[in-house]
Amino acid sequence: MSLHRLRSITVGVPSVDAVRGFYRDFGLEETSPGRFATADGGEQLVLAEAPRRALVGLAIGVDDADDLGRAAAALARLGVATERAASSLRAVEPVTGVRVELAIEPRVAQKPAPRVATNAPGETLRVDARSPAVSPAVSKPRRLQHVVVTASDPAAARRFFTEGIGFAVSDEIPAFGASFLRCSTDHHNLLVQPGPFAFLHHSAWEMDDVDAVGRAAAAMVASDPARHVWGLGRHAIGSNYFWYLRDPAGNYAEYSSDLDVIADAEAWKVAASTPAHGLAAWAPPVPPAFLAPPDVVALASGRA
Ligand SMILES: [Fe+2]
Numbered sequence: 001m002s003l004h005r006l007r008s009i010t011v012g013v014p015s016v017d018a019v020r021g022f023y024r025d026f027g028l029e030e031t032s033p034g035r036f037a038t039a040d041g042g043e044q045l046v047l048a049e050a051p052r053r054a055l056v057g058l059a060i061g062v063d064d065a066d067d068l069g070r071a072a073a074a075l076a077r078l079g080v081a082t083e084r085a086a087s088s089l090r091a092v093e094p095v096t097g098v099r100v101e102l103a104i105e106p107r108v109a110q111k112p113a114p115r116v117a118t119n120a121p122g123e124t125l126r127v128d129a130r131s132p133a134v135s136p137a138v139s140k141p142r143r144l145q146h147v148v149v150t151a152s153d154p155a156a157a158r159r160f161f162t163e164g165i166g167f168a169v170s171d172e173i174p175a176f177g178a179s180f181l182r183c184s185t186d187h188h189n190l191l192v193q194p195g196p197f198a199f200l201h202h203s204a205w206e207m208d209d210v211d212a213v214g215r216a217a218a219a220m221v222a223s224d225p226a227r228h229v230w231g232l233g234r235h236a237i238g239s240n241y242f243w244y245l246r247d248p249a250g251n252y253a254e255y256s257s258d259l260d261v262i263a264d265a266e267a268w269k270v271a272a273s274t275p276a277h278g279l280a281a282w283a284p285p286v287p288p289a290f291l292a293p294p295d296v297v298a299l300a301s302g303r304a
Pocket of ligand 1: 146148202204254
């Protein structure tokens, strides 16, 4: 039938041990050293030793063997070699070197989070009671939502993921060469943007709501202020609330909630946005380190 979810990522870092604690604090469950599960999505993050930080692998859930066959034929037309097994298909994206695996697996049905009653002008849904949103309890990421990777040739990488693997385009920033791509009903599961070389800009993890984003990020920053990158804000493209943190290897990790959902591709209008509009509907000023991570700038200029 189709691609249905971003299953997991493998992130290369120079020292796995230096990074594990960050993702435990972030709210992921470390099931074995360097392997992490979310509340709803199973094992979704694997840390692997690599010379420098990078997205090493991306796994995508598909419905059936027809999906594998379709992707294999499309990748062959693009001149990309594939490795086919009974329930999976593997290929390497040539520009970024990311290992992509499609695997047949059941769809994940998420239980809704408890509804939080809110008050607004003309509509008081919580009366004579304090909001549960002021509870100090920090909730866990529900699942992996998206990743952002850079490519020296983003157009070629986009072709691999759309024409080859079968991602759909949700929105784009043509002036910047950025494409928001989905392999599920999420507005985006993968954003490919230009960069001097391939690196993982960030991974994003779905939280129940904006309070869950704020509480979890505030707790992370309280225990180590150097983790803060950018937030709290709301993206214009995808509409999600966000707060970005930095792991010890330099990868950014985003708490995200209320992302747009696209169930009917015909009903969704792909928008071409400008870079300024694309960053945030509202947020504190964007820090230079978000646009150009310092370690990437140093590497690209030969200073590292
Ligand atoms: Fe994001």
